[in-house]
Amino acid sequence: MKLLIVEDESKIGDYLRQGLIEAGFVVDLARNGLDGHHLAMTEDYNLLILDIMLPDIDGWQILKSIREAGRNVPVLFLTARDTVDDRVKGLELGADDYLVKPFAFSELLARVRTLLRRGVAPTNNTTLTVADLELDLMSRRVVRAGQRIQLTAKEFALLELLLRHRGEVLPRSLIASQVWDMNFDSDTNVIDVAIRRLRAKVDDDFEPKLIHTLRGMGYMLDQQEE
Numbered sequence: 262m263k264l265l266i267v268e269d270e271s272k273i274g275d276y277l278r279q280g281l282i283e284a285g286f287v288v289d290l291a292r293n294g295l296d297g298h299h300l301a302m303t304e305d306y307n308l309l310i311l312d313i314m315l316p317d318i319d320g321w322q323i324l325k326s327i328r329e330a331g332r333n334v335p336v337l338f339l340t341a342r343d344t345v346d347d348r349v350k351g352l353e354l355g356a357d358d359y360l361v362k363p364f365a366f367s368e369l370l371a372r373v374r375t376l377l378r379r380g381v382a383p384t385n386n387t388t389l390t391v392a393d394l395e396l397d398l399m400s401r402r403v404v405r406a407g408q409r410i411q412l413t414a415k416e417f418a419l420l421e422l423l424l425r426h427r428g429e430v431l432p433r434s435l436i437a438s439q440v441w442d443m444n445f446d447s448d449t450n451v452i453d454v455a456i457r458r459l460r461a462k463v464d465d466d467f468e469p470k471l472i473h474t475l476r477g478m479g480y481m482l483d484q485q486e487e
């Protein structure tokens with residue numbers, strides 16, 4: 262497994278590289294955005310670890326370029342600011358996960374391993390699955406326990422988003438920007454209503470329940486022990 266780290270702070274870069282090499286990965290380290298951009302566009306990696314704040318080409322631009330070039334390598338971005346804006350922007354630009362600095366190396370390693378597991382052959386696999394729920398991206402079919410479920414376009418997009426971020430709490434603002442393509446902090450009622458409708462279709466008549474409300478935080482889809 263070959264990883265690319267793009268990080269201009271040499272102490273952090275060296276520390277990450279060393280730790281990941283010890284964990285058994287092959288690691289390239291780019292110390293500025295220009296080199297990072299070049300490597301990310303020309304070499305094949307299993308995962309990119311991308312610092313956002315870089316002096317020349319920043320992490321957002323690198324992320325944007327690689328996605329526009331159709332490269333679907335998993336990207337974990339590192340941000341110094343824990344703001345919803347940054348997280349939303351990163352996920353909108355096609356990042357898969359993020360960490361807020363400072364973080365523990367063990368945390369980074371856990372995220373890296375999760376992304377690599379998730380990243381196995383994503384291109385041919387058009388089905389997202391959890392428990393007995395299946396969503397087929399190509400045929401746009403949703404099936405639970407063998408039963409076909411009819412969803413509206415918005416409900417489908419919402420379920421797809423939840424499935425893609427299985428086990429992660431998604432704030433309403435993120436759901437709003439991803440599914441409704443708009444920013445609204447005040448009127449989250451639209452999302453709650455859509456979630457209720459989605460639940461009625463995919464959860465009400467089935468066990469276990471998959472869509473969970475985290476009060477004051479957002480929604481999460483996962484198969485949990487009751």
Ligand code: CA
Pocket residue numbers: 268269270312313314315
């Ligand atoms: Ca930096």
